[in-house]
Amino acid sequence: MVVRVIGISLGVLVLLLVVGGFAVNAWIHGWLRGPEFRGLVEAQSGKALGGTVDLSPLVWSGPSIFSPDMELQGHPGKPLVSLRAQQIRADVNWRAAFSGAWHVRRIDVTRLDLTIHAAPAPAAAKLEAEATAIADTAKATSALPAWLPSRFDLDEVAAQDANASLGVAGNIRNTVLTIQPEGAGWIFECRGGKFEPTVALKSLEIDQLRIRLQQGVVYLTDAELRSSGAGRISANGEIGSPEKPYDVRLNWQNIDAADILDPSWADKLTGLLGGEAGITPGPTGETLARGKFKLTDGTLTGMPLQEDIARFTRAPQFQRMPIHEISSNFATDGRTTDLTDFVLESKGLLRMEGSAQIGEEGTVAGTFEIGVTQQTLQWLPGSQEKVFVESRDGYLWTTVQIGGSLDSPTEDLSSRLAVAMGEQVIDTGVKILENAPQQTKEAVDRVIDILSPLLR
Numbered sequence: 001m002v003v004r005v006i007g008i009s010l011g012v013l014v015l016l017l018v019v020g021g022f023a024v025n026a027w028i029h030g031w032l033r034g035p036e037f038r039g040l041v042e043a044q045s046g047k048a049l050g051g052t053v054d055l056s057p058l059v060w061s062g063p064s065i066f067s068p069d070m071e072l073q074g075h076p077g078k079p080l081v082s083l084r085a086q087q088i089r090a091d092v093n094w095r096a097a098f099s100g101a102w103h104v105r106r107i108d109v110t111r112l113d114l115t116i117h118a119a120p121a122p123a124a125a126k127l128e129a130e131a132t133a134i135a136d137t138a139k140a141t142s143a144l145p146a147w148l149p150s151r152f153d154l155d156e157v158a159a160q161d162a163n164a165s166l167g168v169a170g171n172i173r174n175t176v177l178t179i180q181p182e183g184a185g186w187i188f189e190c191r192g193g194k195f196e197p198t199v200a201l202k203s204l205e206i207d208q209l210r211i212r213l214q215q216g217v218v219y220l221t222d223a224e225l226r227s228s229g230a231g232r233i234s235a236n237g238e239i240g241s242p243e244k245p246y247d248v249r250l251n252w253q254n255i256d257a258a259d260i261l262d263p264s265w266a267d268k269l270t271g272l273l274g275g276e277a278g279i280t281p282g283p284t285g286e287t288l289a290r291g292k293f294k295l296t297d298g299t300l301t302g303m304p305l306q307e308d309i310a311r312f313t314r315a316p317q318f319q320r321m322p323i324h325e326i327s328s329n330f331a332t333d334g335r336t337t338d339l340t341d342f343v344l345e346s347k348g349l350l351r352m353e354g355s356a357q358i359g360e361e362g363t364v365a366g367t368f369e370i371g372v373t374q375q376t377l378q379w380l381p382g383s384q385e386k387v388f389v390e391s392r393d394g395y396l397w398t399t400v401q402i403g404g405s406l407d408s409p410t411e412d413l414s415s416r417l418a419v420a421m422g423e424q425v426i427d428t429g430v431k432i433l434e435n436a437p438q439q440t441k442e443a444v445d446r447v448i449d450i451l452s453p454l455l456r
Helices: 002-033 035-049 094-099 123-142 304-313 413-435 440-455
Strands: 051-055 059-061 064-074 080-093 101-116 151-154 157-165 170-182 185-191 194-197 204-214 217-226 232-239 246-256 269-281 287-301 320-323 325-332 337-346 350-358 364-372 390-392 395-404 409-411
Touching: 035 051, 035 064, 051 080, 170 204, 320 337, 337 364, 350 395, 395 413
Parallel strands: 101 151, 101 157
Antiparallel strands: 051 064, 059 064, 064 080, 080 101, 157 170, 170 185, 170 194, 185 204, 194 204, 204 217, 217 232, 232 246, 246 269, 269 287, 287 320, 287 325, 325 337, 337 350, 350 364, 364 395, 390 395, 395 409
């Protein structure tokens, strides 16, 4: 009798355990599909990304979770301003729950749109944002049974079509993006797609772009971009630190000048550009860029001054002048650009050295030393005696003032050459006539020959 009672009791206990197991299992599945678990996911995601997350209802299929949409609004002071992910699928490792964590191996996203702000908010706003994130997380976890995990571990997020607005830096379009946690931060890696800078450059192809987001600061650790042809641009720096809203350094090689120049200049100046620059904020919030550039293997054509020089010197190579070098240091605040240590050289024809300032409306003001070869001046009477009076480095030199605008530059060299030629022609003509009274016709022919460049 006792054995029978014990047997029945054990049977009932087993049945209760089985029923209880099914009940607990049903409850867990219901809880996972309910608003409480979704709230926990929203709170943990918001805490990790620094914002308030709104996640569409979850659909379960075995170990995978699907949600059609997730949106985030960043807290004040956080670099991530907004995020929207569409068609989200997560692969969950349920065994990790016994170790105290919801382990997500991979999240696949069909489309991801990000907005990252460069300027950090005041410290008070940051403290408020952190307090809000902590409160949201506490609220979400308060309804969570103590025996269920409250921690989330994520290995990787992969977005097949990602777009990002990076504030003053520009925009990223249609890239393949992977996101991985690293300590207290996140690593973003882009491959393929385009980068659209806010400066005059045309869009660039992305070879590789690696960004680390940590403690409210965006670190651009590695960027390799391609322009048309063999052009390459690399960049690194940081955005959003308390000391500087942004501090980015650029290096470029073999960039086609047509990718940078204004259309009115693109058909006048060709060549390949190399250089480097640093981009930082100015004292009143403007963007400052300082660096240097060098153009090689170029040509210059279509400038009115070139036509004048070719006519005066009887050297047609000035009309389509080969450019062996244009180099300069530069500094710009977006309104004015200062050029210093400027050099332009077409070997065997001329060399320019000096400095200039380009104004907000494209105005130009500068002082240059221009050197030309002695052979170039042979058809310019008086040029060597009255204008190009200094000799060094294989050139004869004079000072030139540049003005006007980029579209219609002016200079004072042509007028000074005309005056010098006129004075020289008069002096030479008088001497010829004085020394050849018996050969008047021949003398007049020589005067006309000397005058011909000026007359034309």
